[in-house]
Amino acid sequence: MTTEDTPEDVTPDPPMLTLRDGLTRVVDTEAGLAEVCERIAAGSGPVAIDAERASGYRYSSRAYLIQLRREGAGTFLVDPIPFGSLPGLQAVLDGTEWILHAATQDLPCLAEVGLYPSALFDTELAGRLLGYPRVGLATLVESLLGSRLAKEHSAVDWSTRPLPEPWLEYAALDVEVLIELRTLLGAELIAAGKDEWARQEFENLRGFEQPARVDAWRRTSGMHRVRGRRGLGAVRALWEARDEIAEQRDVTPGRIIPDSAIVVAAQTMPTDKATLMSTKGFHGRGAERYANRWVEALREVAEMDEADLPTRSPRGDGPPLPRAWAEKDPVAARRLTLARDAIAALAEELNLPVENLLTPDYLRRTLWTPPSSRDAATLAPAVAEQLAGLGARPWQIELAGPVLVEAILAAEAEPPTEAEPPTED
Numbered sequence: 001m002t003t004e005d006t007p008e009d010v011t012p013d014p015p016m017l018t019l020r021d022g023l024t025r026v027v028d029t030e031a032g033l034a035e036v037c038e039r040i041a042a043g044s045g046p047v048a049i050d051a052e053r054a055s056g057y058r059y060s061s062r063a064y065l066i067q068l069r070r071e072g073a074g075t076f077l078v079d080p081i082p083f084g085s086l087p088g089l090q091a092v093l094d095g096t097e098w099i100l101h102a103a104t105q106d107l108p109c110l111a112e113v114g115l116y117p118s119a120l121f122d123t124e125l126a127g128r129l130l131g132y133p134r135v136g137l138a139t140l141v142e143s144l145l146g147s148r149l150a151k152e153h154s155a156v157d158w159s160t161r162p163l164p165e166p167w168l169e170y171a172a173l174d175v176e177v178l179i180e181l182r183t184l185l186g187a188e189l190i191a192a193g194k195d196e197w198a199r200q201e202f203e204n205l206r207g208f209e210q211p212a213r214v215d216a217w218r219r220t221s222g223m224h225r226v227r228g229r230r231g232l233g234a235v236r237a238l239w240e241a242r243d244e245i246a247e248q249r250d251v252t253p254g255r256i257i258p259d260s261a262i263v264v265a266a267q268t269m270p271t272d273k274a275t276l277m278s279t280k281g282f283h284g285r286g287a288e289r290y291a292n293r294w295v296e297a298l299r300e301v302a303e304m305d306e307a308d309l310p311t312r313s314p315r316g317d318g319p320p321l322p323r324a325w326a327e328k329d330p331v332a333a334r335r336l337t338l339a340r341d342a343i344a345a346l347a348e349e350l351n352l353p354v355e356n357l358l359t360p361d362y363l364r365r366t367l368w369t370p371p372s373s374r375d376a377a378t379l380a381p382a383v384a385e386q387l388a389g390l391g392a393r394p395w396q397i398e399l400a401g402p403v404l405v406e407a408i409l410a411a412e413a414e415p416p417t418e419a420e421p422p423t424e425d
Contacts, residue, residue: 017147019176021074023169026065026162028079036068036076037092043073046097046121048178051106052158052171059246059253061210063109064158065168069175070096077168085114094118099178101137108210120202123178126185129194129201131351141177144184149173194352200393215314216243221259226266229309230301234266236310237297245290257284257294271299318361319368331411335367339407343400350399358400362390370408380405 027036040047047070051063062080069075080086098117100106102124107117127135138149153170160167189195217239226235239253239262246253264281273291276282276298287294301309319325325333343363347354354360371382383405387397 014142014146014148017141017145017149017173017177019075019169019172023165023172024075024077026077026079026168028082030083033078033083033086033088036078037088039073040068040070040076040089041092043070045071046099046179046182047093048099048175048182049106049110049115050100050171050174050178051109053109054157054159056155056252057157057255058159059250061109062112063106065163065171066110066113066115067171067175069179071179075172075175077172080113083113087114090114090116097121099123099182101174101178101181103205104208107205107208111209117206120205121182121186121198122202122205123181123185125201125205125356126182126189126198128356129198129352130185130188130192131353137174137177140181140185144181145177147177149177192351197393197395200395204391204393218314220262222263223259225263229306229311230269230304231266232312233301233304233309234269234298235262237301238262238265238294241290241293241297242286245286245293255284256286256290257282261287265294265298269298269302271295271302319364322364325368329368332368335370335407335411336364338410339363339367339404342403342407346399346403358387358392358396359390362387362392363400363404365390366404367407370404374409374412376405376409379408383408 025032027033047068050067052065052067053061054064055061064079064081066078066080066086067075068078078086078089093115095118097119099121101122103120103122110116123137123140124135127140132140132143138151141147141149150170150173153167156167158167186195189198217236220235220239223232223235226232238257242253242256242262245256249256261282261284264279265276268275268279270276270279273295276291276295277288313321319332320328322333322336325336340363343358344354347357350357366383366386371379371386373379373382380401384397384401387401387404388394392400
């Protein structure tokens with residue numbers, strides 16, 4: 001197509017972002033790290049930080065590359081593997097603001113090498129608070145900076161050594177943009193009157209730790225096709241055996257046997273190696289290599305007492321699933337329906353996602369077992385205290401607290417009607 005044939009309403013693609021300072025070498029020696037610390041200390045302003053893991057390849061979530069950029073210092077690529085921990089870098093970063101994108105993904109692996117933020121700014125979370133419909137880094141870069149950010153290396157194996165140059169360029173670009181993004185998003189937060197909300201959210205993130213995995217085997221894909229408690233026990237036993245092997249070998253569990261293989265074995269319950277290996281759908285790199293482990297796990301389940309087998313619904317310390325509320329407590333179900341509708345309307349008015357206005361779990365827990373008082377004057381501070389105990393931030397309590405108080409009082413002011421039970425979040 002010639003220029004003359006190009007439709008007038010076709011917008012050309014934004015230019016591809018490139019490195020301003022060129023690609024620096026990967027730092028993997030004590031001398032190199034000391035130079036990095038010296039140069040970062042000589043810079044000014046916040047420090048953009050990112051980390052690359054080998055998700056999908058390794059069992060661990062450790063960082064295999066750490067990228068840093070500071071004005072007046074430049075961009076640095078640090079291989080943390082030779083060091084174990086980075087106390088010198090932590091000393092230099094102490095007292096600075098970190099800029100990260102999707103901080104909860106990187107903070108745990110940075111903590112593993114002794115890096116903890118004194119303050120931070122999360123560009124993804126800022127985008128959410130501002131109501132951006134898509135908050136991926138590439139999308140925000142295109143929307144705010146007018147450049148395209150290549151993402152073709154986002155799912156590569158970062159434990160590879162040496163790291164290919166195109167991967168390193170991709171990694172360096174991820175911090176190249178963060179300082180400018182922080183400036184623009186920070187200004188927007190102030191203009192929208194949401195800067196204090198963001199400050200509280202960022203401060204809360206500083207103490208983020210990866211939640212402990214509870215009954216992680218229940219997230220096995222396709223488990224709904226398994227029938228009976230013994231079948232569930234087989235899923236659990238195979239999942240736990242696979243997880244142990246994966247941890248020992250530091251490979252992602254799905255590379256040993258996939259979830260689909262666990263499900264088919266739990267459905268058929270073979271108790272000898274030949275039958276297991278002839279089971280259609282039981283495959284994977286570790287299917288035959290660890291066949292004796294799989295058979296042993298299935299045999300143990302076959303001989304297990306019924307009382308020791310798992311149930312379909314896990315026993316938790318929280319409220320029941322919302323679909324069960326209407327039967328178990330109709331008034332609580334009405335509280336939940338009223339509060340959800342009002343919270344959704346308020347979130348729309350404030351132009352931010354519902355889950356950022358109030359964590360759904362906090363809402364459910366408060367409405368399932370609200371404070372005993374039904375006097376508005378005493379109920380409001382009691383709800384605020386309950387939300388704070390769960391982890392809600394002051395700005396969330398200020399906005400969502402009155403909505404929950406009104407729902408609690410309104411639900412008991414009139415009898416619940418016959419209605420559809422609340423849906424799942």
